[in-house]
Amino acid sequence: MSGMRPTGRLHLGHYFGVLVNWVEFQSQYDSYFSIVDWHALTTKYENSQEIDRNILEVALDWLGAGIDPDQCTLYVQSGVPEIAELHLILSMLTKQNWVEREPTLKDMVRMLATDEEEAKDKLTYGMLGYPVLMAADILSFKGELIPVGKDQESHLEFARNLARKFNSLYGQGQEIFPEPKPRFTETPLLKGIDGQKMGKSFNNDIKLADTAEDTAAKVKKMITDRTRIAKSDPGHTDLCEVPWPFYNIFLPKESDAWLKVKTECETAQIGCVDCKKNLAVLINEYFAPIRERREKFVKDEAQLYKVLEHGNQKARKVAKATLAQVYEAMKMKNWSLNR
Ligand code: SF4
Numbered sequence: 001m002s003g004m005r006p007t008g009r010l011h012l013g014h015y016f017g018v019l020v021n022w023v024e025f026q027s028q029y030d031s032y033f034s035i036v037d038w039h040a041l042t043t044k045y046e047n048s049q050e051i052d053r054n055i056l057e058v059a060l061d062w063l064g065a066g067i068d069p070d071q072c073t074l075y076v077q078s079g080v081p082e083i084a085e086l087h088l089i090l091s092m093l094t095k096q097n098w099v100e101r102e103p104t105l106k107d108m109v110r111m112l113a114t115d116e117e118e119a120k121d122k123l124t125y126g127m128l129g130y131p132v133l134m135a136a137d138i139l140s141f142k143g144e145l146i147p148v149g150k151d152q153e154s155h156l157e158f159a160r161n162l163a164r165k166f167n168s169l170y171g172q173g174q175e176i177f178p179e180p181k182p183r184f185t186e187t188p189l190l191k192g193i194d195g196q197k198m199g200k201s202f203n204n205d206i207k208l209a210d211t212a213e214d215t216a217a218k219v220k221k222m223i224t225d226r227t228r229i230a231k232s233d234p235g236h237t238d239l240c241e242v243p244w245p246f247y248n249i250f251l252p253k254e255s256d257a258w259l260k261v262k263t264e265c266e267t268a269q270i271g272c273v274d275c276k277k278n279l280a281v282l283i284n285e286y287f288a289p290i291r292e293r294r295e296k297f298v299k300d301e302a303q304l305y306k307v308l309e310h311g312n313q314k315a316r317k318v319a320k321a322t323l324a325q326v327y328e329a330m331k332m333k334n335w336s337l338n339r
Contacts, residue, residue, distance in 0.1 A: 001033075001034070001137065001138050001143030001145075001146060001180075002022065002032075002146060002148075003033065003034035003036040003077065004033075004034075004058060005035075005040045006035050006036075006037055006040050006051055006054035006055045006057070007040055007044065007054060008054055008057060008200055009057045009058075009061060009208065009209050010057075010061040010065075010207065010208050011199075011200060011205035011206060011207050011208065012190055012198065012207075012208070012283075013190040013198040013199070013205065014061070014208075015208055016190055017185075018185070019061075019062065019066070019067065020065075021185045021186075022067060022072075022147065023065065023067060023068075025145075025147065025183075026067065026068060026071040029145060030072075031071070031073065032072065032073045032075070032141045032315065032318075033062065033067060033072055033074050033075075034075055034077050034080075034137060034315075035055050035058050035062075035075070035077065036077040036137065037051050037055055037076060037077050037078050038077050038084070039077070039130060039133065040054070041126065042124070042126050042127045042130050043108070043112060045126070055076055055308075056301075056304065057209075059074070059297075059304060059307070059308060060209070060294050060297050060298060060304065061208045061209065061294065063294065063304075063307070064208060064293045064294030064295075064297070065290055066290070066293075069307050069310065069311055073311055073315050074308070074311040075308065075314070076308055076311075076312060077137065079308070079309075079312030079315070079316070080140070080312060080315045080319050082316060082319035082320050082322070082323045083133075083137060083140045083319055084136075085323060085336060086136040086139060086319070086322070086323055086326065087129075087132055087133045087135075087136035089326060089330075090132050090136055090166070091129060091132050093162060093169070094132050094162065098158065099128050099129060099132065100128070102131050102154060102155075102158065103154050104151075104152075104154060104155065105127070105128065105130075108127065109123055109127075131155055131158040134155050134158070135158060135162045135163075138156075138159045138180050139159065139162070139163060139166075139177045139322070140318070140319040140322050141315070141322070142178055142322060143178075143180045144178050145180070145181055145182075146159075146180050146181070146182055147182075147183045147184075147185045148183070148184065149184070149185065150184060152182075153182055156180055156181075156182050163178070163179050163180065164179060166326075166329075170326075170329040170330050171329060172329075174329075176325060176326065176329050190245075190246075190249070191241065191245060192204025192205055192242075193205075193218050193219070193221050193223070193242060194221075194223060195223040195241040195242055206218050206219070206283070208287065208290060208291070208294065209291065209294060212280075215283055215284055215287075216280040216284070219243070219276050219277075219280040219283065220276055222241075222242040222243050222246075222276055222279075223241040223242050224240050224241065224242070224243055224272040224275075224276070225237075225239040225241070225272070226239070227239055228272065231268065231271035232268055233268060234265075234266050234268045235265040235266060235272065236266070237265055240265070243272070243275060243276055243279050244265075246279055246283070247261050247279060250282045250283065250286060251282070261275065261278075
């Protein structure tokens with residue numbers, strides 16, 4: 001089980017860092033991929049009007065990248081209200097100091113606020129409780145393997161603690177919730193065209209949905225080897241800030257094509273302008289089928305909604321069954337589910 005906030009169109013960093021892994025997992029596991037719109041509200045509640053459009057953009061990027069609704073369950077978090085209900089129940093079991101000591105919470109507040117006063121203003125009840133919501137996301141589907149980066153490990157520990165506490169309080173020796181384990185994924189650090197970490201708010205990203213022309217224009221601006229002044233100067237791939245690391249993703253190391261770029265650069269057989277033109281071709285070729293698949297859904301929004309609604313229904317069925325089991329374990333009548 002994994003999710004992504006709908007905060008806008010996705011870039012190549014999302015693709016190589018997350019989506020490539022998900023595409024692999026969907027054929028190996030019973031996978032749940034959620035567009036977590038309630039999580040987007042924790043920091044974007046003042047711009048809630050943007051969320052619906054962003055849900056569609058993320059869904060388009062996922063489908064383009066190869067997330068296959070026939071192989072996995074692709075859904076919108078708010079399309080599964082049972083998650084909110086489980087979140088409420090789990091929040092009753094959550095100690096105040098559990099949420100307060102979450103290391104990522106401090107990072108989030110630091111990102112949003114410049115001083116303590118502003119931090120107090122920004123920190124909402126919802127933001128404080130987002131690890132509980134994340135636990136509900138995972139436990140609603142009895143998620144066992146959670147693809148995460150190392151920096152997200154604390155969230156999973158949180159969900160594990162909640163699962164453990166629920167099981168020991170109500171399980172009577174039974175494991176209602178399996179304890180979710182991390183599946184650490186490799187996230188190659190993809191630089192933006194300015195050499196900094198790729199991020200949409202830094203305006204340095206290449207988006208999955210960019211046209212071939214936009215991509216070429218962005219690649220043209222990539223920072224190269226700053227010590228190479230003239231075309232006749234030999235280049236240094238180890239000092240080439242952006243294009244060479246990209247080549248390392250798109251070309252297998254030590255392959256003939258990879259060696260050709262390296263040799264031509266280091267013997268000044270090619271200038272950076274032409275080298276970047278070649279790179280743009282490579283990127284565009286790689287993403288052409290992805291963009292084509294995305295475009296099909298752009299042109300058929302009714303089909304896109306159908307995919308999401310179908311995914312929501314599939315996810316609801318599972319989350320409902322989990323919730324029924326939760327109420328049963330708690331020896332409470334499940335009034336909402338009987339409706
Ligand atoms: S020729 Fe290519 S690899 Fe070499 S520094 Fe220029 S852009 Fe980088």
